[in-house]
Amino acid sequence: MVDKNLTVAKTGNEAMAEAMRQINPDVVAAYPITPATEIAQIFAGFVADGLVHTEFVRVESEHSAMSAAVGAAAAGGRCMTATSSQGLMLMSEILPIASALRLPIVMPEVNRTIAGPINIHCDHSDTMFVRDSGWMQVYCEDAQEAYDSVLMGIKIAEKAMLPMMVSTDGFIISHCMARVDLIPDEDVTKYLGQYKPETWLLNPDKKITLGGLDLQDYYFEHKMVAIDAMYKSKAIIKECCEEFAGKFGRNYDFFESYEMDDAETAILAMGSVCGTAKVAVDNLRKDGKKVGLVRMRVFRPFPAEELAKTLSNLKTLAIMDRSDAMSAGEAPLAIETKAALYGRKKQPKTHNYVFGLGGRDIKVEEIEDVYKEMLDFTQPEKNFDRKVTYLGVRE
C-alpha cells in the first residue's frame, strides 16, 4: 500500500504542472503547443480553481509568452512558462535577453523535434537549437525527475540569477503516466521560500535601467557577466542537488553514473533513452560485459571537468545524440564531450550515434548492439567529414 496523497500516478506533464502549483509563481504567461500544452492547461485549471495566486497571462504567441515572463521577472516576480519545439523557436529571440538580464525564469520544456517535415514527436533538436542562449538546461529521464527538477530549478535559477529550462521527452515522458512521489505542499513552500530579487525594475528605492543600448565600449563586459554567471552556476547546482537530497532523499547531479565503477565501455546520452539503456546494461552485465551508462542531466552549464574525469578511464565510449548538427562532423553532445576530453592524457575511443529523430523508437536490443559494437571498437575514424552512425534510419 502506498500513501495515496503523496504517491500518485502522473504523466510528465501532470507532474510538472503539479510542481508549478506547489511553486505558486507570481506570473505564468503561456501559449499552447503540443506536447507541452497540458502543462499550462492544467495550471490554468489551478488558477481558475483558486489553488494558486498566480497572474495567468493568456498571450497570443510564445514570443509574447517569453516577453511577458521577462517583463514580469524584471519587475521582481517569480515567473514561469512552458513550451515545446516551434514554440521554443518563436521564443528564441527573447531567450538570450532573459539570461542577459539575469532573470531566473524557469520553463518546463517538452522536447519535440522541429519542423520540417512537421512532426510532433520527440527529439532534442528544439532545445539544442537554443543551447547557447544563456539558459541552463536540464534533461530529465522520467516524470519523477521532471517534478523534482522543476522545484529545484526555481532554487538554482534564483541563486544563479539565470533562467533554466527543464525538459522531458515529448510523449514518451510527457504523456506516459507513471508513479511519482510528491513532496507535501508545505515542505515545498518552506524549501523555496519567498523570492527576494537583488533588485527589480519597480523598486523606487533603487532605480535601474534594464535593456538599454550597450555598444562597443561596454557590451562585452556586460555579456561577460552572464558568461561568468553560467560558469559559476555549476557550484550552485551542486550545492542545490546536495540540499535537495538531504531534504527529500532523491539524488541528482550534473550527470548520473550507472554501473560505471569498473566499466570499460559506456554510453553517454540524455533523456528517456537512458532508462531503456539501463536495461541493456543490466542484460550485458549478466553476461559479464563491463559496460556502463552516463546520463547527462545538466547540459548547460556544461560540466566539462567532471564529465571528462568520469569518462577518461573508459576504453570506448558511444555518445548517443537525439539531434543532429547538420554536417558539424558529430552531433552536439558528442562535440562538447570530445572538446572536454581533448588534451587529456587518458581518453576513450569514441563514436557518435544519432538516433530517435522525430520520435523514432529505440529498443533495448538496438542499444545492446551499440554496446557490442563499442566493446569491439578499435578502428580509428576514417571519414572525418561524416563520422556519425545514424541508428535505425532506413536507407
Next chain:
Amino acid sequence: MDNLAEIRWHGRGGQGAKTAALLFGEAAMSLGQYIQAFPEYGPERMGAPVQSFNRISPEPITLHCGVTSPDIVVVLDPTLIATVDVFQGLNEGDSIIINTEKTSAAISEELNIKDKGINVYTVNASGISKEEIGRDIPNTPMLGALVKIYGKLDVEHVLVDMKSKLEKKFRHKPEVIEGNLKAIKRAYGEVKS
C-alpha cells in the same frame, strides 16, 4: 525486469482504450506496483483503430521504449481482428482477451491459431456493458477481465480503487458508477478460456 508485465490494449477511438490503460495502471499502483500507462499518439479520430499500453512491475520501471512483445493483449472491439494484427508480438504462453460473444475455442478455430500456444480468453464485455451501464462501453468490463487474467491484483482492492476514481470522474452522473463497478465484477467472473 523478470516480474515485468507488458499489456497492449486495442480499441477504436472513443471506446476508452486510453482510459482503461490509465485506470488499470492507477489501480495497480494503489496496490504498491510500479506502473506505466500510455497511449499511442497519432491521428486521433472516433472509430479509428487505437492502441494503449501498460507496464506493471513490483520494481521501478526504467524502460521507455514502445511495447512490442506484450504478455497480454486486450481487444475492446472484435471487428479489429479483421483489420489489425492484434496477435503481433504475442508468443507461446502469452494471453489475449477479446470482447466477443463467441467462445475462445470458436475464435481460435476461426483464426487458425490453435497450435501457437497463445491463451485465448473471451468475455461478452459489450453485452455486460449494455446490461449494467446501459450503453456499449466495453472498457471497464474488459478491465475486470484483465484483472482476472493478470492474476496479481486483488479484485476487491481494484473495485475500491476504481470506485473512488469513478466518483471523481462522474461527479455529476452517480448512476453510472454502480453500473461500471458491477460490469467490472461480472467480467472478472465471466471471462473464459
